[in-house]
Amino acid sequence: xxxxxxxxxxxxxLAGVSVGxxxxxxxxxxxxxxxxxxxxxxxxxxxxxxxxxxxxxxxSNKKFFIAALIPDPTLDEYWAxxxxxxxxxxxxxxxxxxxxxxxxxxxxxxxxxxxLAAKVFDSRPDAILASPIFHQEAMLFFKLCSKxxxxxxxxxxxxxxxxxxxxxxxxFYQSGRLGAELLDLSTKASGTFxxxxxxxxIHNAIHLAQKEKGFIDYFLEKNNQGFKAISLDYSHPQxxxxxxxxxxxxxxxxxxGLLVTTSKGLFITASFLEKHGRKDIRLxxxxxxxxxxxYLKKGVIDFLIHQNPKxxxxxxxxxxxxxxxxxxxxxxxxxFPLEIITRQNLKTFNI
Amino acid sequence: xxxxxxxxxxxxxLAGVSVGxxxxxxxxxxxxxxxxxxxxxxxxxxxxxxxxxxxxxxxSNKKFFIAALIPDPTLDEYWAxxxxxxxxxxxxxxxxxxxxxxxxxxxxxxxxxxxLAAKVFDSRPDAILASPIFHQEAMLFFKLCSKxxxxxxxxxxxxxxxxxxxxxxxxFYQSGRLGAELLDLSTKASGTFxxxxxxxxIHNAIHLAQKEKGFIDYFLEKNNQGFKAISLDYSHPQxxxxxxxxxxxxxxxxxxGLLVTTSKGLFITASFLEKHGRKDIRLxxxxxxxxxxxYLKKGVIDFLIHQNPKxxxxxxxxxxxxxxxxxxxxxxxxxFPLEIITRQNLKTFNI
DNA sequence: GTGAAAGCGCTAACAA
DNA sequence: TTGTTAGCGCTTTCAC
Numbered sequence: 001x002x003x004x005x006x007x008x009x010x011x012x013x014l015a016g017v018s019v020g021x022x023x024x025x026x027x028x029x030x031x032x033x034x035x036x037x038x039x040x041x042x043x044x045x046x047x048x049x050x051x052x053x054x055x056x057x058x059x060s061n062k063k064f065f066i067a068a069l070i071p072d073p074t075l076d077e078y079w080a081x082x083x084x085x086x087x088x089x090x091x092x093x094x095x096x097x098x099x100x101x102x103x104x105x106x107x108x109x110x111x112x113x114x115x116l117a118a119k120v121f122d123s124r125p126d127a128i129l130a131s132p133i134f135h136q137e138a139m140l141f142f143k144l145c146s147k148x149x150x151x152x153x154x155x156x157x158x159x160x161x162x163x164x165x166x167x168x169x170x171x172f173y174q175s176g177r178l179g180a181e182l183l184d185l186s187t188k189a190s191g192t193f194x195x196x197x198x199x200x201x202i203h204n205a206i207h208l209a210q211k212e213k214g215f216i217d218y219f220l221e222k223n224n225q226g227f228k229a230i231s232l233d234y235s236h237p238q239x240x241x242x243x244x245x246x247x248x249x250x251x252x253x254x255x256x257g258l259l260v261t262t263s264k265g266l267f268i269t270a271s272f273l274e275k276h277g278r279k280d281i282r283l284x285x286x287x288x289x290x291x292x293x294x295y296l297k298k299g300v301i302d303f304l305i306h307q308n309p310k311x312x313x314x315x316x317x318x319x320x321x322x323x324x325x326x327x328x329x330x331x332x333x334x335x336f337p338l339e340i341i342t343r344q345n346l347k348t349f350n351i
Numbered sequence: 352x353x354x355x356x357x358x359x360x361x362x363x364x365l366a367g368v369s370v371g372x373x374x375x376x377x378x379x380x381x382x383x384x385x386x387x388x389x390x391x392x393x394x395x396x397x398x399x400x401x402x403x404x405x406x407x408x409x410x411s412n413k414k415f416f417i418a419a420l421i422p423d424p425t426l427d428e429y430w431a432x433x434x435x436x437x438x439x440x441x442x443x444x445x446x447x448x449x450x451x452x453x454x455x456x457x458x459x460x461x462x463x464x465x466x467l468a469a470k471v472f473d474s475r476p477d478a479i480l481a482s483p484i485f486h487q488e489a490m491l492f493f494k495l496c497s498k499x500x501x502x503x504x505x506x507x508x509x510x511x512x513x514x515x516x517x518x519x520x521x522x523f524y525q526s527g528r529l530g531a532e533l534l535d536l537s538t539k540a541s542g543t544f545x546x547x548x549x550x551x552x553i554h555n556a557i558h559l560a561q562k563e564k565g566f567i568d569y570f571l572e573k574n575n576q577g578f579k580a581i582s583l584d585y586s587h588p589q590x591x592x593x594x595x596x597x598x599x600x601x602x603x604x605x606x607x608g609l610l611v612t613t614s615k616g617l618f619i620t621a622s623f624l625e626k627h628g629r630k631d632i633r634l635x636x637x638x639x640x641x642x643x644x645x646y647l648k649k650g651v652i653d654f655l656i657h658q659n660p661k662x663x664x665x666x667x668x669x670x671x672x673x674x675x676x677x678x679x680x681x682x683x684x685x686x687f688p689l690e691i692i693t694r695q696n697l698k699t700f701n702i
Numbered sequence: 703g704t705g706a707a708a709g710c711g712c713t714a715a716c717a718a
Numbered sequence: 719t720t721g722t723t724a725g726c727g728c729t730t731t732c733a734c
Contacts (some may be wrong), residue, residue, distance in 0.1 A: 005708095005711095005713055006711085008711070008712065008713095009711080009712095014676050016720075018719075018720065018721045019711095019712080019713095019721085019722090020713090020714085020721055020722075020723095021719085021720060021721075022719070023712075023713065023714080024720090025719095026712095027713090029714095030719095031720080032720085033719060033720090036720085037722055051711085051712075052409075052445060052446065052449065052710085052711050052712070053446040054405045054408055054710090054711080054712090055409055055710070055711035055712045055713090055726090056711080056712055056713080057405055057712090057726090058403075058405045058409055058710090058711080058712075058713095058726050058727070058728095059711070059712035059713040059714085059725080059726055060712075060713055060714085060726080061713080061714095061725080061726050085619055089590070095403070095404045096405065102722085119641065168697075171699060172695070173726085174695065174698070174699055176696040177695045178693070180695075180698050181693055181694065181695040182693070185536070185537045185653065185693070186536045186537060186539075188537075188538070188539045188540075189539075218695070230555045234725070244703095331677070335499075335699060336672060336699070337690070337696065337697075337699045337700045338695075338696040338699045339690060339691075339728095340687070340690075340691040340693070340696065342532055342533070342536070342691070343532065344525065344527070344528045344529040344531075344532040344569070344689075344692065345688065345689040345690075347525070348521075348522060348525055348686060348687070348688045348689045349688045356727095358727055358728085359718065359727070359728065359729095360727080360728095364714085368704075368705085369705045369706075370706095370727095370728080370729095371704065371706075371707095371729090371730085372703080372704060372705075372706055374728075374729065374730085375703090375704090377728095378729090381703095382703055382704080383703070383704085384703060384704090387703080387704085403726085403727050403728070405725080405726090405727080405728090406710090406726070406727035406728045406729090407728055407729080408710090408726075408728090409710050409712095409726090409729095410709080410710055410713070410727070410728035410729045410730085411710080411727080411728075411729055411730085412709080412710050412711095412730095413729095526720080565730085570724075693721095703732105703734100705732100705733090705734080706721085706731105706732090706733085706734100707730100707731090707732090707733105708729100708730090708731085708732105709728100709729085709730090709731105710719085710727105710728090711726105712725105712726090713724100713725085713726085714723100714724095714725095715722105715723090715724090715725100716721100716722085716723085716724100717720100717721085717722075717723100718719105718720080718721075718722090
């Protein structure tokens with residue numbers, strides 16, 4: 001066992017060529033005769049050559065620019081976490097000549113997405129990390145990127161049609177099943193359980209549908225035990241009507257628990273339950289946002305499901321960096337663990 | 352805004368000295384006159400100099416050796432996961448001239464720990480990652496390391512007396528509270544809950560005591576609601592007597608749930624409950640081991656608490672690498688999130 | 703105390 | 719098609 005790492009120079013010597021030639025085959029830049037190519041290849045694998053990545057990036061002296069296209073973090077707490085992940089990764093990868101630029105669009109405004117996308121393009125990025133929440137607009141833009149050979153990774157939502165390098169997010173179906181299970185586990189008697197979509201943003205429709213399917217399937221599978229699942233959609237309601245509807249929903253004496261699919265809907269529901277003193281109703285929802293955490297602590301919310309938005313973006317940047325710098329292969333899709341948060345493990349996630 | 356990074360050369364120029372001198376102040380190796388020192392310091396912070404870490408490690412051409420001292424992974428599935436984390440990190444850091452050597456001792460044999468520790472020392476490591484499960488022996492050994500200025504990080508268990516660079520593990524107290532909470536949440540009526548230490552290895556005593564305290568405290572705080580907590584210690588029992596004891600324990604009609612603190616104890620208890628058809632008893636335990644997972648899937652175990660042993664060791668290596676390579680400061684203690692595993696989120700943790 | 707220069711492993715422009 | 723060589727930014731030895 002030779003302790004020393006084999007260098008290009010060693011390979012060159014063994015193959016009886018110069019380092020330049022070896023470098024050419026390593027990066028298959030051509031201009032190498034078949035014979036020497038074969039010979040070098042042979043030595044390469046025989047000695048198990050592994051490039052020194054430090055020397056590589058130092059020597060090549062390339063700068064990479066990654067554009068991150070995400071919703072404005074100042075407008076929404078959830079996206080602030082995504083943004084934090086980008087900041088973190090930015091710091092980590094700055095050593096490697098990788099710069100990250102952020103482009104914030106308005107979560108509620110398609111036009112702003114298109115406008116920012118154009119800006120992203122103008123910045124001539126080497127790669128893009130994006131949350132393509134406006135499906136149509138995203139499709140157009142990323143087709144353009146595709147044509148220009150700009151690699152992109154999506155997180156949070158996906159647009160499979162434009163085949164991103166990778167999608168980082170959660171398994172929404174399984175996520176709905178988990179919500180159902182948590183309600184089930186925390187309610188010993190059988191009864192009725194509802195899944196609520198409140199203040200759904202139109203671009204979330206697909207996710208919510210998948211969550212709903214998971215929720216319903218879970219209970220269907222135990223149908224014989226008297227579970228029921230109801231799906232309610234309170235998108236863009238007038239406040240008073242929402243309150244009335246919730247009231248009506250909860251008159252059902254068999255109603256045992258609610259899964260709320262949107263973070264905002266969650267704390268509205270929580271405040272409703274608290275106001276009406278409905279401690280008999282179990283409540284499960286998504287995201288570690290401030291108000292949700294408060295209601296979790298108070299015991300109004302029983303479980304939160306955490307999507308780890310910060311880690312999603314940090315990983316996205318890492319993937320792109322590894323892809324460009326080291327030609328690493330990236331998985332098509334990386335679905336995160338569904339993390340369950342309760343009062344007792346909350347602080348261990350130190351958010 | 353100057354886009355170009357300031358290099359040592361730039362600093363030297365601005366300060367009217369040579370790169371050698373700048374390097375000397377950067378690493379305060381002395382041999383610099385007070386005046387030039389001051390001048391260089393000035394330029395340094397004025398220009399916000401940040402060293403290029405790649406060039407640094409490449410230039411210094413140092414090799415680091417980290418010794419990992421852990422229980423034999425072939426003897427116990429839990430430690431196989433710890434070992435996997437080391438392998439993973441090994442790969443990741445090999446680029447940086449960091450080698451990791453593993454030293455496996457027998458989990459059940461103090462003498463083997465001492466023997467392997469001696470081997471570790473003989474290997475002249477630059478740093479050590481260890482699970483110091485034999486308190487006395489570890490104390491002796493790491494005092495020696497301390498004297499020899501070999502930094503060490505502990506994971507899984509701690510020996511605070513020898514002040515490791517960092518302890519990576521879980522908050523055992525909170526972990527016990529979480530176990531209690533999960534039992535509580537999944538049992539609507541009040542009743543009796545027990546915490547069981549089965550086949551406890553003597554060196555685990557402290558952890559188990561902390562878990563127990565967390566468990567008991569949780570229920571004490573709701574004492575008024577009729578909860579009870581019982582602590583049972585079935586260390587090193589004869590098999591038949593254990594079965595008898597469990598049988599006796601479960602005759603209590605108020606018994607609602609069990610928290611088992613050791614992985615082995617957990618699947619023994621699970622198989623017991625299954626055999627006797629006690630579906631009325633909730634069961635919570637630790638670690639994503641094969642048999643535990645099976646019982647979770649079957650519904651005999653309701654929740655598993657995951658300690659992420661793989662990530663613990665991978666992080667340990669990362670910390671040491673960053674410490675030696677980049678002089679990064681490491682937290683004294685890194686307590687991991689307590690991850691809750693159920694049937695529905697199990698697969699998303701793709702173990 | 704200080705500076706010059708070689709070298710870390712790799713890249714890429716240029717000569718041959 | 720191949721070899722040579724000057725960097726990349728930093729460390730470290732050695733001479734002054």
